Amino acid sequence: MGHDWVMRDDIPGPILPPASIGILGGGQLGRMLGYAARAMGYGIRVLDPEPLCPASAVADHVEVGAYDDLEAALRMARDCAVVTYELEHVAPGLVDAIDALGIPVRPGARALRVTQDRLAERAFVVAQGVAVAPWREVMVGDDEALDAALDIVGAPARLKAAFGGYDGRSQVRIATTRDRRMAWMDLGRASGQPAILEREVAFRAELSVIGARGLDGRYAAYPVFRNVHDRGILMSTEWPAGVPQAVDDAAASIGRALAEAIGLVGVLTVELFLLPDGSLVVNELAPRVHNSGHVTLDAAATSQFEQHIRAICGLPMGATDLLTPAAMVNVLGDGVRRPAQLGGIADALADAGVHLHVYGKRDVVERRKMGHLTAIAPPDGSSEDALDRAHAALERLSWMT
């Protein structure tokens, strides 16, 4: 892989260390991108509202500001050779302004605009001929539109705010058509705001495909990941997903088609539902590294974080091979908000196949993503065995009171 990579006149040359990479957002994804970039010799500058954000541990400089603070973003970007983002909730105008300084932002403003708005995202995916669950646009508070949409889409259905939802927030399940009157209140959005009603998919499995597209247009996907969510939050990932090769191939071609259509440079994650007939429908896109890809840190030839850095710097892609079956479980916060101190670590790591990643968030908050565990499979074991190992380790961890 990668042997046929050549420099081309029609694309800019690679960005090389010790150049600095700017990251909009300093959460755990920024932190792990930072580790990868740091390992390769790059400098790191971060924009985040919190000076002690997770990425601060690995950044040369944290510019303190909100994700729509133009002045702060420009100060952060000033000495950077390239800028990227670790979350979709960055103001696109800010990306345009950095771009206007001649500093490339990869994956770029278009990917942000498409993925920030569930309605724009649906329209985009459909325009590429890729399947999604039946859906209708509705305005919050418009009972007639909701009734009409429910008639078409059917129940059970999911009502989702078009903007600002993540980790299961701003999403309501409508189990039967009788439930609909409570839906607006449960969604908690002001009247007139755009939302989407879509059919609840009776999926066989949730999968994700993570692929990177280079500056030269080449695309490389990892084998798909199998994910389990609880109330919208990822709980665990198994890798490989244990699906037929045809499913893997179909997922990779969806990832490639969408990345190409956006003109994206960097990593694109596509969340998918696998239907009982073996077909795939797209749930959601993220123009970034993804929680379901964390297992690549310990089980892939190249981690998703390194792959993203390589892509945005115009370097050739790394190999996407899975080296060993593995699994990841998220370590979530629980209980009242308090300083984060994790107990049981030595017990969890007594299993030599287990790795712990802690994100350095100072406070535990109920259901906040605080870290993750990965486990590799025992010799000749499967990803299911790895998942058992990861769960056993997770049970040994607890947040101190």
Ligand code: AMP
């Ligand atoms: P989302 O925020 O849209 O990614 O949704 C979070 C999680 O809710 C998904 O990973 C699924 O587990 C579930 N979910 C969302 N939409 C649907 C749907 N249309 N059908 C079934 N499950 C869904």
